[in-house]
Amino acid sequence: MINGAHVIIYSQDAVADRAFFRDVLGYPHVDAGDGWLIFKLPPAEVAVHPSDGPSHELLLMCDDVQATVDELTANGMEFIEPVTTVGWGAKAVLRLPGGGSLGLYEPRHDVAYEL
Template sequence: MLTGLHAIVFSPDAARVREFFADVLELDSVDAGGGWPIYAMPPAELAVHPTDGPTSHGLYLMCDDIERTLATLRAKDVEVVGEVRDAGWGLLAAIRLPDGSELPIYEPRHPTPGR
């Protein structure tokens, strides 16, 4: 029934964030038309968490080795926000995007489908 998942990052500085995804994270892309890149992503998973507050949706990058991944990103002058923390379900950190926003990244400690 479903064939994939399309995620969107909204940014006031979309051009710089697109360059970051292409040049720093080295994501392949295709032109969706009019110069709008669509980036290839590694396999994805989707979780649904309960909330008593307003609904929201989150985007997290995943990696196999958080320390090695963050070292690679630091070598590319990516700011890592705070220290890696153990969230129980994974080792969690965040990276700063060129627009100043943070993008969480984690090494899962939970089973992952399709791996």
């Protein structure tokens, strides 16, 4: 039986992005060896959206996206997309230290992670 999910973020600077998850977000982690950190994530859910081609997106969920943006900005994070309202909630996108991006959103729909 499937008992979890493992998310991989590919990065041009994995050390910096690992430091972000460890130091800025404060996520608990294990060291799989040689500084290869694997982080415990908050509860999760998966949605399947229509698309013209295969793609994946990682969004971290929060209760108040604007307050979270303000807090992360105060910790030096850069947002490349401001908070915008979308049909299913409010969303912003931050720039990871390694150059990638990460979505942050406040759902305005029933959430599955509480099931």
